[in-house]
Amino acid sequence: xxxxxxxxxxxxxxxxxxxxxxxxxxxxxxxxxxxxxxxxxxxxxxxxxxxxxxxxxxxxxxxxxxxxxxxxxxxxxxxxxxxxxxxxxxxxxxxxxxxxxxxxxxxxxxxxxxxxxxxxxxxxxxxxxxxxxxxxxxxxxxxxxxxxxxxxxxxxxxxxxxxxxxxxxxxxx
Numbered sequence: 001x002x003x004x005x006x007x008x009x010x011x012x013x014x015x016x017x018x019x020x021x022x023x024x025x026x027x028x029x030x031x032x033x034x035x036x037x038x039x040x041x042x043x044x045x046x047x048x049x050x051x052x053x054x055x056x057x058x059x060x061x062x063x064x065x066x067x068x069x070x071x072x073x074x075x076x077x078x079x080x081x082x083x084x085x086x087x088x089x090x091x092x093x094x095x096x097x098x099x100x101x102x103x104x105x106x107x108x109x110x111x112x113x114x115x116x117x118x119x120x121x122x123x124x125x126x127x128x129x130x131x132x133x134x135x136x137x138x139x140x141x142x143x144x145x146x147x148x149x150x151x152x153x154x155x156x157x158x159x160x161x162x163x164x165x166x167x168x169x170x171x172x173x
Contacts, residue, residue, distance in 0.1 A: 004113065004131060009105055011135040015142060016095040019046055023091040026149065031087040035151035036169040042145035046090045047082050048075060049141050053097040057134045058104055064115045064127040072121040105131070 022042070023031065031042045040048070056073050063070050082090055113128040147167060154164040161168075 004128060005105065005108060005110065008131045008135045009102065011138055012098065012102060012105065015049070015138045016091070016098040018142060019049075019091040019094055022145075022149075023087040026087075028087055030149060030152070033148070033152065035148040039148065039169060040144065042148045043087045043090060045141045045145040045148065046087065046094060049138065050090060050094050050097065051075070051081060052137065053094060053101060057130070057137075058101050060130050061104055061108070061127065064117055064130065065112065067115075067117075069118040070120065070125065072119070 026042075028043075031046075034041045034044075052073070052075070060070055082093075085093070108127075113126065113131070115127045116124055119125045147169065150164070150167055151169060154161055154168055157164065
């Protein structure tokens with residue numbers, strides 16, 4: 001169980017640094033470009049990560065520790081909450097929230113991972129599963145953001161485009 005806490009902290013620690021680096025080096029246009037209809041831009045992925053960093057994952061941890069049940073969550077890109085924010089401002093906000101939440105995770109003990117709660121949509125879940133989900137969620141939306149940043153580069157790669165066939169988003173029908 002201790003290795004889970006270590007691995008989750010490892011994933012969650014790297015995410016903010018990646019976003020701070022990306023927003024310092026990519027243009028705002030690249031970060032806000034929607035890669036395909038119905039797909040989130042990298043900045044929208046970051047907005048969603050902020051939303052869950054603020055409104056979902058820490059509340060779940062506190063609920064497990066307090067012996068309370070969990071409510072479901074309907075995700076959005078976070079665009080409404082952060083309209084007008086630059087990608088760099090979003091990354092700074094995410095890093096601020098993440099620092100606080102890493103302190104929360106650091107306070108957990110291996111025995112806490114066995115705590116369970118009733119989730120309104122999923123049934124009985126454990127804190128162990130919630131932490132796995134938090135780290136997987138981070139990586140999932142980070143990869144989604146990378147895929148969004150990748151699309152215009154693939155489009156401009158000419159004859160080499162074939163090398164990226166596994167990474168091209170499907171065209172809408």
